[in-house]
Amino acid sequence: MIDVNNTTNQFPVINKSNELYDRIKRIIPSGTHTLAKGVSQYVDGIAPKFLERGSGSIVWDVDGNEFIDFTMAVGPLSLGYSYYRVDEAIKEQLAKGISFSLLNPLELEAAELIQEVVPNAEMVRFARGGADVTSMAVRLARAYTGKSKILCCGYHGWHDWYVSVTPRNNGIPNQVQELTNTFEYNNIQSLIDSIDENVAAVILEPVTFFEPKDNFLQNIAEVCKQNGIVLVFDEMWTGFRMALGGAQEYFGIKPDLATYSKAIANGMPLAVITGKSEIMKLIENDVFIYSTFGGEALSLAAAKATINELKDKKVPQYLNEIGYVLKNGINTILEEVGIDYIKAIGYNFRLMLDINHPTIDSLIVKSFIQQELIRKGILWSTYYNMSYSHTTELINYTIESHRLVFEKLKNVVDKGNIENEIRGIPIQPLFRKVSNFNTKPRQ
Ligand SMILES: Cc1ncc(COP(=O)(O)O)c(C=O)c1O
Known part of the structure; x- marks a missing residue:
């Protein structure tokens, strides 16, 4: 799977995911029990919808596609899958x-x-x-x-x-x-x-x-x-x-x-x-x-x-070290590629991409990045929840994959056609906020 120089990665086939989703949305309201795992947080039509198994920080979807996971079950997998x-x-x-x-x-x-x-x-x-x-x-x-x-x-x-x-x-x-x-x-x-x-x-x-x-x-x-x-x-x-x-x-x-x-x-x-x-x-x-x-x-x-x-295993220390490598790697690449509206931020154990383009909706930018990372076999949704199973090798692969994704991003943004380059339904706003809370006491 891991070949960072392969620029021809195809989008995964997700027929079984789509089939199951058609059924689940009829029986489970909103189709998900955890908002962050739901279809609204992934580019619909491109991203897998159902995962079947995991090992370490690698997951396989129901169609057999393999990804490095950076959501880690929305937090719980501090050590990794099947630990x-x-x-x-x-x-x-x-x-x-x-x-x-x-x-x-x-x-x-x-x-x-x-x-x-x-x-x-x-x-x-x-x-x-x-x-x-x-x-x-x-x-x-x-x-x-x-x-x-x-x-x-x-x-x-x-x-x-x-x-x-x-x-x-x-x-x-x-x-x-x-x-x-x-x-x-x-x-x-x-x-x-x-x-x-x-x-x-x-x-x-x-x-x-x-x-x-x-x-x-x-x-x-x-x-x-x-x-x-x-x-x-x-x-x-x-x-x-x-x-x-x-x-x-x-x-x-x-x-x-x-x-x-x-x-x-x-x-x-x-x-x-x-x-x-x-x-x-x-x-x-x-x-x-x-x-x-x-x-x-x-x-x-x-x-x-x-x-x-x-x-x-001194895992908090490991998360700090490996998260630092990832954050630093992503930010260096952003600088080298010449993108100044995205930054990897956060404490090293849990990072996110902060996206602030002056004219393009951040969900559109995020959708493009997610779509292209999926092509590289990386399952990502805003956050990088570090685990003990994110090895140096996987992190280096992830960093280099970001280079290719950010180069493409720069290209489509410069051309002004990012929306046309998103091959599915873009990510929808999430109810959770991490800033700009309502600060007014109720009257
Ligand atoms: C900071 C924080 N508090 C509380 C909760 C609620 O936890 P649960 O979804 O397990 O009820 C979450 C869930 O994401 C959380 O992030």
Whole structure:
């Protein structure tokens, strides 16, 4: 597959993908359970729609086409597909049982391991998905403070309290919508302006793609302390990637509560909330948070194996190194090719292409890049989610493939015909935003 000098790569045949999609869209609303995996985020007609298997950072679609994957299941695959140590742990547990009628020792063992690596983990509780634990944090903060409002910055999942601030808030009562406001990253004043006596929690992604400036995170912690507000770090992306303990370890700031998922169990559905005992202990009496699958054992076995492997192999350090090579490589090529409206940005463990052409819609530019990367056997959608299975060889191939793609891009942009060169339906806007949040408190 890997031949960077092959400029004649054809688009993959995706007949089976298309066939399955025709069926799935009739039975599953919007055709996907995860927006970022859906057809709207890929050039329709060119990109595969269904993946069948993966190994390391390579995936195969249902038509048998092979790609290097840079989405890595939208975050979870910190180690890679079919990763031996994790898969063996899952198999071993599968032979013993998946769910039990009483407690299982894995609940304790996984919690103790998390306590070892996450600085604020005085207590730990498991759930299945990211939205479960961000919503737990919100409920705990409200119970602890006796206040109701939430101030947030970033994306935090599908539940009412968060989605109420987005344009897709149909089905959420006004009373709920009135209780959440947003603030702007790196703008401490926007947070201060949103605070009133009824704010229970400030929840934010500690970093997305931009570095915190002027002690932004420290200042948030201070403002929360002064106002009796519970500080929550949403570490879905930063956890077990930026450092094992996430941004709280990296920046040396302990939030009152923190929420993790994605990278923790290399693809198994597990989420964790960690935090101060004083707050977490409310679950013992006043706050009701229980669910059937909270202690499901396969995911906990996977988490134990994943965390140990991340630790043993110093994976956060590797992601930083390999991500730096990729970021630097892409930016050097952009400069050499003479494209000044695109830049690879972000912390090295998770990069993105920031596209700002003065006249061409960034989704059109992105669609062209995606289409041409697909031709080179690279599956990409804005982000480069680095994993331990992205080897130096694959990264070098990826960098050189970008050179060919950017040369083509320059050519079609100079000719003024980029739209005609997109061979399918371009990528559609995504609901998630990473900047320009609505900063106005609700009236
Ligand atoms: C920062 C952040 N918080 C929360 C969530 C919600 O997680 P889930 O989709 O597992 O509910 C996501 C999902 O992408 C996320 O990126």
